[in-house]
Amino acid sequence: MLAAMPPPVPSPTPAPGAPRVRERGDACPGALRLHSADDGHLARLRLPAGRLTARQVEVLADAAEALGDGRISVTSRGNAELRGLADGCGAELAPLLAEAGLLPSPTHERVRNIVASPASGLDGLGAADVQLWARELDERLCAAPWAAGLSGRFLFVLDDGRGDVTGLGGDVTLVAVAPDAAHLHMGGRAVRVAAADAPRAALAAARAFLSAARAAGTGAWRVRELPEGSGLDVRDVRKALAAEEVPEAVLPQGPPPAPGPLGPAALHVLAPLGRLTAGRLRALLPADEVRLTPWRGAVVAGTDPARLPALEAHGLITRPDSPWAGVSACTGRPGCAKSLADVRADAVPGRPGLPVHYSGCERRCGHPHGDWVDVLAAPGGGYLVDGAPVPRTDLAPAVTTARTAPRTTR
Ligand code: SF4
Secondary structure, rough: OOOOOOOOOOOOOOOOOOOOOOOOOOOOOOOOOEEEOOEEEEEEEEOOEEEEEEHHHHHHHHHHHOOOOEEEEEEOOOOOEEEOOOOOOOOHHHHHHHOOOOOOHHOOOOOOOOEOOOOOOOOOOOOOOHHHHHHHHHHHHHHHHHHHHHOOOOOOOEOOOOOOOOOOOOOEEEEEOOEEEEEEEEEOEEEEHHHHHHHHHHHHHHHHHHHHHHHOOOOOHHHOOOOOOOOOOOOHHHHOOOOOOOOOOOOOOOOOOOOEOOOOOEEEEEOOOHHHHHHHHOOOOOOOOOEEEEOOEEEEOOOOOHHHHHHHHOOOOOOOOOOOEEEEEEEOOOOOOOOOOHHHHOOOOOOOOEEEEEOOOOOOOOOOOOOEEEEEOOOOOOOOEEEEOOOHHHHHHHHHHHHHHHOOOO
């Protein structure tokens, strides 16, 4: 069933210390449930581990041009969004995506939220190839009828041990700690499982969350929303899989791969302000596969890194010293009615340094994780840079200072 949804009404904010009570299911858009925005309808396409085959790259680029505004937004979970879709276009979009294998389960399309270390298996780093885990987890997820009851926000994170995606706030996080072993983290505890069992363990953990959420009766969408004492316990997974608890397990933290070559047959590029034109997406081919990343770029596997200058000529960010590396923005005007400004047109990079995110309102949609510079549109046409008022014409020096000056962690 295809449907365009009006903007969601947020659930009431809980009193301090009180559990959040969700009175409805989440309103996250999907590929079948479109969101109505000021610039037309929006479709969000879940791509487990950000993965697109070469054929799927072509189909997505064609769909953006034929049905949308010709661009593909890369989300902070490595998913793809099409915007500017006309009324009734869902009837054309869904068969296109399904035929390309991008809609394996209509009932589960919004719950396929799986982020995995994008360079896994390509650059010799990491303890295991978690891209393979992501594929198995996705297949198991889509085959489990109960899993359709997860919210569209519930997130699986699969890190190959380098720590590049552990900071994304997964509800269930798997970390490869050896070629044959993984730690499964959920709700502040961890168990050790065999690598061969890791995808099955992640699914068992999600099921334990759903049981706890139903028992609590608060409609929680995510693990952190469960009330204290809700009964969720990663030890349920331990019992199911004969896994051993890991006291005081720590999530590894590491930087994302830099734009540029990734081993002998892969490369990493970033999309300016997180948007690819259909032409830029196609320019990533030929390749074995393209993995959209949580840093709003693409890891391209099975390609020659010598193509990087050509990709730069296409307008993609290919070097870590590009001032546009680490610059992101929310949708802003004209796509979002809440925005005070056309933040994408106003965005300036300043000099390379900390990530910087431009927002049209205080929701700060899609902001980065960790430490970053906050540029927020203010009434009257100016901005707040980390809270300090700055006229729009003075943004460049203010953003340079904020990105490069020593600071305490946010
Ligand atoms: S941060 Fe505000 S203005 Fe920007 S997309 Fe989100 S709701 Fe719209």
